[in-house]
Amino acid sequence: MFIIGELINGMYQDIAKAIKDKDKSVIQKRALEQIKAGADALDINCGPASKDALNDMPWLIDAIQEVTDKPLSLDSSRPKVIEAGLKIAKNKVIINSTTADEEKLGILVPLAKQYNTKLIGLTISAKGIPQNKDQRLELAAGIVAACVDSGFPPEDLYLDPIVLPVNVAQAQMRDIIDSIHEFKLISEPAPKTIVGLSNVSQGTCVRSIVNRVFLTMAIAYGLDAAILDPLDKDLMDAAITAELILNKHIYCDSYLDAYRKK
Amino acid sequence: MEVALEKWQQGVSLVCIGATIEDGGTRSRAVKVGGQKALPFLFTEGAIPYKPVIAWEVWDIAPNDWPKDLSLQFKDVFADPIAWAKKAAFEYKAELLALRLAGAHPDFGNKSPEDEAKLISQLLKAVSIPLIILGSGDDTKDNLILPACCEAAKGERCLIGSAVQDNYKTIAAACLADGHNIIAESPIDVNIAKQLNILISDMGLPLERIVINPTIGALGYGLEYAYSIMERARLAALCGDKTLACPFIALVGQEAWRAKEAKADTKEQGIAWEILTAASLIQAGADILVMRHPAAIEKVNKYIEELMRPECS
Numbered sequence: 001m002f003i004i005g006e007l008i009n010g011m012y013q014d015i016a017k018a019i020k021d022k023d024k025s026v027i028q029k030r031a032l033e034q035i036k037a038g039a040d041a042l043d044i045n046c047g048p049a050s051k052d053a054l055n056d057m058p059w060l061i062d063a064i065q066e067v068t069d070k071p072l073s074l075d076s077s078r079p080k081v082i083e084a085g086l087k088i089a090k091n092k093v094i095i096n097s098t099t100a101d102e103e104k105l106g107i108l109v110p111l112a113k114q115y116n117t118k119l120i121g122l123t124i125s126a127k128g129i130p131q132n133k134d135q136r137l138e139l140a141a142g143i144v145a146a147c148v149d150s151g152f153p154p155e156d157l158y159l160d161p162i163v164l165p166v167n168v169a170q171a172q173m174r175d176i177i178d179s180i181h182e183f184k185l186i187s188e189p190a191p192k193t194i195v196g197l198s199n200v201s202q203g204t205c206v207r208s209i210v211n212r213v214f215l216t217m218a219i220a221y222g223l224d225a226a227i228l229d230p231l232d233k234d235l236m237d238a239a240i241t242a243e244l245i246l247n248k249h250i251y252c253d254s255y256l257d258a259y260r261k262k
Numbered sequence: 263m264e265v266a267l268e269k270w271q272q273g274v275s276l277v278c279i280g281a282t283i284e285d286g287g288t289r290s291r292a293v294k295v296g297g298q299k300a301l302p303f304l305f306t307e308g309a310i311p312y313k314p315v316i317a318w319e320v321w322d323i324a325p326n327d328w329p330k331d332l333s334l335q336f337k338d339v340f341a342d343p344i345a346w347a348k349k350a351a352f353e354y355k356a357e358l359l360a361l362r363l364a365g366a367h368p369d370f371g372n373k374s375p376e377d378e379a380k381l382i383s384q385l386l387k388a389v390s391i392p393l394i395i396l397g398s399g400d401d402t403k404d405n406l407i408l409p410a411c412c413e414a415a416k417g418e419r420c421l422i423g424s425a426v427q428d429n430y431k432t433i434a435a436a437c438l439a440d441g442h443n444i445i446a447e448s449p450i451d452v453n454i455a456k457q458l459n460i461l462i463s464d465m466g467l468p469l470e471r472i473v474i475n476p477t478i479g480a481l482g483y484g485l486e487y488a489y490s491i492m493e494r495a496r497l498a499a500l501c502g503d504k505t506l507a508c509p510f511i512a513l514v515g516q517e518a519w520r521a522k523e524a525k526a527d528t529k530e531q532g533i534a535w536e537i538l539t540a541a542s543l544i545q546a547g548a549d550i551l552v553m554r555h556p557a558a559i560e561k562v563n564k565y566i567e568e569l570m571r572p573e574c575s
Contacts, residue, residue, distance in 0.1 A: 011439075152431060161325060237387055249498075249503065250453065250456055250494070250495070250498050250506065251453050252451075252453045252454070252456035252457035252460065252505075253457050254460045254461075255456075257460065257504050258460055260455065260505075261460075261504070261505070
C-alpha cells in the first residue's frame with residue numbers, strides 16, 4: 001500500500017499559520033511525524049487561505065526536502081502552482097491532480113511526462129461528479145487514453161474514483177468500490193488506483209471507524225494507494241492488516257512494527 | 263519478442279565475514295555473501311555480485327556419528343581440531359571454515375568456555391581464512407561458550423550461531439560487543455525467521471549483520487519444504503521486505519549425512535546425497551553451505567563455478 005500523508009495542508013490552521021509566517025519547523029515536524037508513522041509520500045497543499053500559492057508551494061517543497069527525500073504529492077487544482085513546484089522539486093513527484101477534462105489533461109499529462117512524475121487522475125469533469133460506476137469508468141478510460149496518446153505510462157497513473165461522504169452519497173459506495181477493481185481492467189499494463197480517503201467520513205461523528213472500514217474494503221478490491229492521515233494508528237494498523245490478509249506481507253508476530261520499519 | 267523481466271525493488275543485504283588487517287582483524291581475506299538483486303542466477307534480472315560459498319565443517323571433538331567413508335576423510339585429524347582446520351585450509355584450499363563446538367555439549371565432553379575460547383584463539387593463529395563458529399546445540403551451554411568465543415575472536419568479524427527465538431539475547435549482545443555477524447535460526451518457518459530478525463535488530467544488531475539459517479532437510483527429508491520457505495523469504499526480500507533480506511546459511515552436511523541413504527554401504531551414495539542437497543539449495547538461494555565430504559565439496563564448487571558464468575543462465 002502506497003500511503004500519502006495528507007497533513008501538510010493549509011486547510012489545517014497550524015499549517016496555514018506556518019505558511020503565512022514562513023515557519024519551516026512546523027512543516028518539517030509534520031513531515032517527519034507522518035513518515036515515522038508509515039507514510040511513503042507527503043501531500044502538499046497550500047490550502048484555501050494561501051493568497052500566493054505560486055510562491056508558497058515552492059517554499060513548502062523546499063522546507064520538506066531539507067528533511068526527507070520521500071516523494072511529494074503536489075496538490076493543487078491550478079496547473080501553474082504544480083508547475084512552480086515541479087521546477088524546484090528534487091524528490092520524486094506525484095502530480096495531484098488532473099481531472100478528465102481535455103484542457104487539464106492537455107497541460108498536466110505532458111508536464112508529468114516531462115518531469116518524469118506520477119500522476120493522479122480524478123474521474124471528474126467540468127460536467128460534475130460522476131453519479132455511478134459507468135460514468136466513473138468512462139471518465140477513467142478518457143484519462144487513460146489521453147496518457148497513452150501522449151506516451152505517458154498507464155502504470156504511473158493513479159486513478160481516483162472520487163470518494164463521496166457516506167452520509168451524502170450512501171447509494172454510491174458500492175459503485176465507488178467496484179470502480180477500484182474495474183479501473184484495473186482498462187489497460188495493460190493496468191493503471192494504479194488511489195483514494196482521497198478522509199472524504200468518506202466527512203460530516204459523520206465517527207470518522208475514524210468509517211475511514212478504517214472503507215479503506216479495508218477498498219484494499220480488498222485492489223486499491224494501490226491512499227491519501228490519508230497516517231497518524232491515525234488504528235487506520236494504519238487496519239491497512240497493514242488488510243494487506244497481510246491478502247498475503248502481500250509475510251506474517252510475523254511483530255508485523256505491524258515490521259511494516260513501519262520497512 | 264520482448265523478454266519480460268522482473269523489476270525487483272530491493273536486494274539482499276551484503277554480509278562480510280572475516281576482517282583483514284585493514285579492517286582491524288588478521289584474516290588474509292574476507293568472504294562476502296549476499297548483495298543479489300535477483301533470484302538465483304537470473305543475471306539478466308539483476309546483479310549477482312557474489313557466488314555461494316562452501317564452509318568446511320570442523321569439529322572440536324571427534325564426531326561419533328559420521329558414517330565410515332566420511333570419517334575416513336578426516337580420521338587422521340579427528341583428535342586435533344587445529345590440524346583438521348589446517349587440512350581443510352591448506353590441503354583442500356577451503357575459503358571458509360565452520361567450527362562446530364560439539365564438545366561443549368554437556369553430554370559430549372562438556373568443554374569449558376575457557377577451553378573453547380582458547381581453541382578459537384589458537385585456530386585463528388593457525389589458519390587465516392574467515393571463521394564461522396557454531397555452538398553445541400545446548401542453549402544454556404551455548405550462552406556460556408559463545409560469548410567467550412566471541413571475545414576471543416574480537417574484531418575478526420566471524421559469523422556466530424545460532425540465535426533462536428527463545429535464545430537470542432546473549433548471543434546477539436556478544437556479537438554486538440565484539441563485532442561479529444550472527445546466524446538467526448528458525449525451524450523451517452518463514453514467520454519465525456522474520457520475527458527473530460526483528461527481535462535481533464531491535465537489540466541494535468543491524469539486519470545487515472544477520473544471516474538466516476532457515477533450517478533445511480536433506481534430499482528425501484523435507485528438502486522441498488525448506489526450498490519453498492527459502493524461496494518465499496527471498497521473494498519477499500526482493501519485493502522490499504528488509505526484515506527478510508538476509509543471506510542464507512544451510513547446514514547441508516549435517517542434514518545430508520543423517521539420511522539413512524547416505525549411510526548406505528556404497529560410498530558414492532552419501533557423497534551424492536550431500537551434492538544433491540547442496541545443489542538444490544543453491545537454486546533456492548543458499549549463500550553459505552556448510553559441508554563435510556571433500557569429494558562432495560569439490561563437485562559442488564565446480565557446479566557453482568559453472569552457474570556463476572552468466573552465459574549459462
